[in-house]
Amino acid sequence: MASTSPESAAATETDGSIQIRRLELADHERGFVSLLSQLSSCPDLTASEFAARFTELAAHGDDHVILVAEDSSAQERRILATGCLFVERKFLRGGGKVGHVEDVVIDATARGKGLGLRVVRRLVEIAREAGCYKVILDCTPELRAYYAKCGFVEKGVQMAVYF
Numbered sequence: 001m002a003s004t005s006p007e008s009a010a011a012t013e014t015d016g017s018i019q020i021r022r023l024e025l026a027d028h029e030r031g032f033v034s035l036l037s038q039l040s041s042c043p044d045l046t047a048s049e050f051a052a053r054f055t056e057l058a059a060h061g062d063d064h065v066i067l068v069a070e071d072s073s074a075q076e077r078r079i080l081a082t083g084c085l086f087v088e089r090k091f092l093r094g095g096g097k098v099g100h101v102e103d104v105v106i107d108a109t110a111r112g113k114g115l116g117l118r119v120v121r122r123l124v125e126i127a128r129e130a131g132c133y134k135v136i137l138d139c140t141p142e143l144r145a146y147y148a149k150c151g152f153v154e155k156g157v158q159m160a161v162y163f
């Protein structure tokens with residue numbers, strides 16, 4: 001999750017100049033919130049609002065992992081991609097765990113280069129390492145092919161109540 005603790009799941013992965021790592025508090029200054037606005041409504045947060053939510057999520061430790069990607073060769077540090085894994089602890093299946101992938105978004109300038117695939121595959125690996133027996137997500141029909149490339153198969157029906 002949003003933690004820099006050395007005990008937390010080792011999420012860092014580097015391929016070329018793109019590094020995938022866990023969210024840091026300083027990512028507020030690196031465009032993390034505006035990147036999320038490419039996915040859904042995401043008004044800017046003040047530094048203290050961001051820090052409050054970061055701290056709240058960090059309390060979940062490895063049950064809430066937010067990955068980000070940045071280009072280490074770029075002059076300005078900007079977040080190019082993100083994705084989240086939430087681990088749900090159940091009584092079912094002998095106290096099994098389910099991974100939920102949420103809030104996957106790649107900056108418009110960085111799409112079509114395999115970064116989305118890398119972020120989601122890393123989230124799935126982390127879920128497997130955490131002992132989850134499955135990983136699930138909700139998406140629009142247009143994204144079926146993308147998530148199929150990430151290893152997902154279609155299962156069930158998505159239902160929602162919006163407030």
Ligand SMILES: CC(=O)SCCNC(=O)CCNC(=O)[C@H](O)C(C)(C)COP(=O)(O)OP(=O)(O)OC[C@H]1O[C@@H](n2cnc3c(N)ncnc32)[C@H](O)[C@@H]1OP(=O)(O)O
Nearest residue numbers: 102103104105106111112113114115116117137145146149
């Ligand atoms: C659970 C959720 O969060 S659902 C929300 C997902 N996020 C969004 O819709 C936000 C806006 N979109 C994006 O951020 C990006 O376009 C993403 C995340 C959908 C894809 O990220 P990208 O980095 O562009 O994908 P990437 O380059 O890794 O593509 C991997 C493969 O999926 C395919 N693919 C990517 N996007 C799509 C798409 N929209 N439809 C069909 N196939 C796709 C690519 O062609 C590629 O296939 P290939 O390996 O055969 O060439």
